[in-house]
Amino acid sequence: MPAWWDSAPESALWVRHSPPRTRAAVITLHGGPLAGHRPARPWQLAALRMRPVLRSSASAVSLDETLLGQVRYRGKGWNDGDTEQDALRALSELGRLVGDVPVVLVGHAMGGRAALRVAAHPQVRGVVALAPWLPAGEQVAQLVGRSVLLVQGHEGRASGVQVWGYAERARAAGARAGVVVVRGGGPWMVRRAGVWHRTVASAVRQVSRPPAAGPQGAWSGSGPVFV
Secondary structure (H helix, E strand, C coil), rough: CCCCCCCCCCCCEEHHHCCCCCEEEEEECCCCCCCCCCCCCCCCHHHHHHHHHHHHHCCCCCCEEEEEEEEEECCCCCCCHHHHHHHHHHHHHHHHHHHCCEEEEEECCHHHHHHHHHCCCCCCEEEECCCCCCCCCCCCCHHHHCCCEEEEEEECCECCCEEHHHHHHHHCCCCEEEEEEECCCCCCHHHHHHHHHHHHHHHHHHHCCCCCCCCHHHCCCCCECCC
């Protein structure tokens, strides 16, 4: 596969693994600041942090039929929704590349917000949002019919907003949403990194499957699941 910096400048999707016949896809979205117009690079810390996350995601799927990729941002920051638009462009590129396959988005911090924002895209089956940046009043209507797992460090908050409250609003909007809290885990997923990575694999596995009958575990709505 071509390196990130060898890809066409307009490309928003960096393909990390492409099987002979693709039946599904897992796409990661890394974090970043509120504003930052300098070009995003694969060696910046936020992007590097997603490498083990992608490996953990890969362990939860069949690589014989699952494409693995990463959204390539134009700039480092959110920049009034640029990251959301980059995610949509990546999904469009994926559709042209492999057709209409179900997609699980795995986003960290700013990337989690972008992943949740674009969940209404017809190919998105669900979202795993890791320590997501969720400003007060963040929209949830686009999550109807989607499976969403929010994985948060022990603080149980993201930018001052409880992820549990977001999950409750998402369920009210028609999503299958749950929260997993990593005890002692910080927002950068460095403390208890092994637990974070195992939780990512479990979350991707759950989100990629059709909903099971009846509420279970993190989906129950009775409160966060602690690991």
